[in-house]
Amino acid sequence: MKTFANHNPGSVDEAVAIAQAAISDGLSVSFAGGGTDLLQLVKDRIPNRPGAGAPDVLVNLKSIPGIGGIAVNARGGLTIGGLAPLSALAASSVVRQRYSVLAEAAEQVASPQIRNTGTLAGNVCQRPWCWYFRNGFNCYKAGGNQCFSIVGEHQLHAIFGGGPSFIVHPSDVAPALVALEATFHIIGPHGERTLPAAEFFVLPRDDAGHENVLGDAEVLVSINLPASANGVHSSYHKVMDRQTWTHAVASAAVVLDMEEGLCRSARIVLGGVAPIPWRVQAAEALLAGERVTAELADAVGVAAVAEAQPLAKNAYKVPLTRRLVERTVLAVSGVA
Amino acid sequence: MKDSHDSEVSRREFIGGTGAAIVAANTIPVKAQDRSGESNERAIxxxxxxxxxxxVNGTEHRVAVEDRWTLTELLRDHLGLTGTRIGCNRGECGACTVLLDGEPAYSCSTLAVWAHGRSVQTVEGLEKSGRVSKLQQAFIDHNAPQCGFCTSGQLMSATALLQRNANPTVREIREALAGNLCRCSNYNAIVEAVQAATRTGGA
Structure with missing residues (x-):
């Protein structure tokens, strides 16, 4: 592997200061959570930030105490440290009971070894797994100015929100966090900011090189989930091209607020089909105030894919996503 | 105590100090020298x-590591523990699986410097008093290794499973071993071996 210097900061502010100082010295910097994705990028010399070289400096966030916990907060919601391991999320009784969509998403990430090492923030911020980007093509995501998938191989690429890059967002937990209306707490050189999960992710049409709004010296420190009301049910369903240890061909995070068989409100967010976690509000609107039936769930599936724009070789994802949404809505509502 | 790198440290003019508090101060961005036009020799x-x-396997090691070394490289190339294998070196095969504080992890996908203060168990740590563990014996009895390259990683994942769950179901065994590929595709024999170890009292 290329040489670099590892730093073990004692606080987030120190981590940001190390990164900022290195950047101003003209060095390439990466923050490391679990590091499972990052070390692959370094070994393969794939830019972690568009146009950047392999890192000269790694800032090891695991050395910072107190940013990996899971705790009920003063507002009755949940505060999860960005460095919380995915396996801890999947095993947490409070996450399983009140935010099952997140526990189910976390337990379906990759393999047990990666879930033990990989972190919540790292999973949210991992780079795309497009085969062109990961094989050294100078695409938008690497800092170049084209997407090789359009006229190439794009069986696993976006059917929503594509252009100019057609990557899909690879995270399992990200759609769950958007569906739960989480907020993301970020610390950087210019202080702290808190964003709704949905505003954290950016489409390629707005910024082709990045998948989210994080600046080069900013850290996703923690994620807050709002209090979970009685009657809220949720689940994450993931379709893969094998049974385990791969990314979603398509996934659905569904959160339904149910009362006596009626759906008060719904949130449906798709993974694996768009460059960001893809919320389908037209489909959600069909559920509001309605009793969930097989016919309604079918219509929700149809509405979820109404805006799909598949490429030449990934149109199979449209009916797949339609039925995935239908089945997940039925499962969460208890009808099926 | 074992310190296998004293000579290397002095040759490389290791910038002194011991203990975790000094660790951060010892890390100097090497690229700064690269870009100043110094020779490659100087950069090294x-x-x-x-x-x-x-x-590691119950023995404390104090070592000086390059920041870029993976934990696999430290174990194999510097501590002589070659039972841990490098397959893909990308966290995609599982051959390098070790237990890090008791939990399976890909040693190729974590840096040696990040293992500071932690406890590592490798396949060499499974035997006790010169005898293989019950799980290892079950692997032998059930022909779980074919070419054997993935075996040490499979053993570590299965060992962690049996430590937390003495009587796993077949489904639980398959889930626990999902992060370990076997190119011989000998999965059924591996699962049978883990089951057999369960019946005979676990690892």
């Missing part, structure tokens, strides 16, 4: 070294 001399302490 200035590769950052960090002194770490970790426990």
């Amino acid at each position: 001399e200035d590769v950052p070294l960090t002194r770490i302490t970790l426990t």
Whole structure:
């Protein structure tokens, strides 16, 4: 592997200061959570930030105490440290009971070894797994100015929100966090900011090189989930091209607020089909105030894919996503 | 105590100090020298070294590591523990699986410097008093290794499973071993071996 210097900061502010100082010295910097994705990028010399070289400096966030916990907060919601391991999320009784969509998403990430090492923030911020980007093509995501998938191989690429890059967002937990209306707490050189999960992710049409709004010296420190009301049910369903240890061909995070068989409100967010976690509000609107039936769930599936724009070789994802949404809505509502 | 790198440290003019508090201060961005036009030889001399302490199979090791070394490289190339394998070196095969504080992890996908203060168990740590563990014996009895390259990783994942769950179901065994590929595709024999170890009292 290329040489670099590892730093073990004692606080987030120190981590940001190390990164900022290195950047101003003209060095390439990466923050490391679990590091499972990052070390692959370094070994393969794939830019972690568009146009950047392999890192000269790694800032090891695991050395910072107190940013990996899971705790009920003063507002009755949940505060999860960005460095919380995915396996801890999947095993947490409070996450399983009140935010099952997140526990189910976390337990379906990759393999047990990666879930033990990989972190919540790292999973949210991992780079795309497009085969062109990961094989050294100078695409938008690497800092170049084209997407090789359009006229190439794009069986696993976006059917929503594509252009100019057609990557899909690879995270399992990200759609769950958007569906739960989480907020993301970020610390950087210019202080702290808190964003709704949905505003954290950016489409390629707005910024082709990045998948989210994080600046080069900013850290996703923690994620807050709002209090979970009685009657809220949720689940994450993931379709893969094998049974385990791969990314979603398509996934659905569904959160339904149910009362006596009626759906008060719904949130449906798709993974694996768009460059960001893809919320389908037209489909959600069909559920509001309605009793969930097989016919309604079918219509929700149809509405979820109404805006799909598949490429030449990934149109199979449209009916797949339609039925995935239908089945997940039925499962969460208890009808099926 | 074992310190296998004293000579290397002095040759490379290791910037002194011991203990975790000094670790961060010892790391010097090497690229700064690269870009100043120094020779490549000089850049190699200035590769950052960090002194770490970790426990491997119950023995404490104090070693100076290059920041870029993976935990696999430390175990295999510097501590002589070659039972841990490098397959893909990308966290995609599982051959490098070790237990890190008791939990399975890909040693190719974590840095040696990040293992400071942690406890590592490798396949060499499974035998007790010169005898293989019950799980290892079950692997032998059920022909779980074919070419054997993935075996040490499979053993570590299965060992962690049996430590937390003495009587796993077949589904639980398959889930626990999902992060370990076998190119011989000998999965059924591996699962049978883990089941057999369960019946005979676990690992």
